[in-house]
Amino acid sequence: MRLTVCSANSNSSHVAFWLIYFINRDAQVLAKTREALHEACSAANAPGEISIDELCASPYLSALYAETLRLRSASIVMRKPERRNLRIGRWLIPKGDVVGFSGWTTHFDETLWNTGTPSEPHGLHDFWPERFLVSTHARYHGPTKPGHTKPSSQEPLISNCRMHASHSEQEAISSGITAGAVGAEKATDLSCEPGFPIPNEPQDSSVSEQVSFSTEGLQGIFVPYGGGQNICPGRYYAKQEIWLTVAILMLKFDVELHGPETTESYKFFATGVLSPQGPTPFKLRRRSLV
Numbered sequence: 001m002r003l004t005v006c007s008a009n010s011n012s013s014h015v016a017f018w019l020i021y022f023i024n025r026d027a028q029v030l031a032k033t034r035e036a037l038h039e040a041c042s043a044a045n046a047p048g049e050i051s052i053d054e055l056c057a058s059p060y061l062s063a064l065y066a067e068t069l070r071l072r073s074a075s076i077v078m079r080k081p082e083r084r085n086l087r088i089g090r091w092l093i094p095k096g097d098v099v100g101f102s103g104w105t106t107h108f109d110e111t112l113w114n115t116g117t118p119s120e121p122h123g124l125h126d127f128w129p130e131r132f133l134v135s136t137h138a139r140y141h142g143p144t145k146p147g148h149t150k151p152s153s154q155e156p157l158i159s160n161c162r163m164h165a166s167h168s169e170q171e172a173i174s175s176g177i178t179a180g181a182v183g184a185e186k187a188t189d190l191s192c193e194p195g196f197p198i199p200n201e202p203q204d205s206s207v208s209e210q211v212s213f214s215t216e217g218l219q220g221i222f223v224p225y226g227g228g229q230n231i232c233p234g235r236y237y238a239k240q241e242i243w244l245t246v247a248i249l250m251l252k253f254d255v256e257l258h259g260p261e262t263t264e265s266y267k268f269f270a271t272g273v274l275s276p277q278g279p280t281p282f283k284l285r286r287r288s289l290v
């Protein structure tokens, strides 16, 4: 239990660190973040109040959060077929054997994700929060690659087996892993439609653009919180505590990063969100306007 609580907290603090780092490293991301934070705060009940609900519902803040988890979560989710042999695609896992699923592989799979356009590429090692946005005016196209289709229902990822604690395989791989996993209460349709939500028709430019956060098409691909019955129960709380921390810091202080780029450490790979490699020097300056 102590170990779980420690690792839960270190996951959250690592995500908060990377968010602050990614936001402050890029002037454009910083400007958009401040705008989204002010929007979320102005929707709060009283002036000066910070509403956790508004922070967590903001499409841009959710996109920042999801992109940070995509780049830095390196958990390996363990499962054991307890009742019978387990078939996953062309693999057969004997009953009692332990299987490890690493989102690290799928989080960087170029064949699955939206990587921008030839004129504006956004590789999977780049921090590009817009990957997780969809817009009515076709500015943002959502997280999956155009034309990417998920395995059909005739060809499930795992078939005919009960996992670990008696839940079906589809649940283990799909349910709640994507939108549920990032606490994206307002995410778009999570059904198994092969999907890439580009609007078919150009939208009427006189109608204002609607931008929303999307994890459509990412079941079994984006798994920072694991999935199925054992999916991280702290995921909603984690998103709340992380955004509250980051929002207070960002609203009250300017963060000036110094020194060379901070890279991730692989020392505790597979145990959760990667920590920074070495120190990251910075200056904090109190902001006059909040």
Ligand code: HEM
Binding pocket: 004, 008, 009, 011, 012, 015, 073, 075, 077, 078, 223, 224, 225, 226, 227, 228, 229, 230, 231, 232, 233, 234, 235, 237, 238, 272, 273
């Ligand atoms: C960004 C922060 C976090 C990340 C990335 C994260 C990730 C994960 C992952 C990958 C699992 C394994 C899920 C599976 O086997 O399918 C897990 C399990 C768990 N997490 Fe988190 N977690 C985070 C924060 C938290 C927080 C804040 C709490 C508690 C307040 C928490 C409590 C737990 C517990 C109790 C389990 C075990 C669930 C079970 O085995 O049934 N986590 N977490």
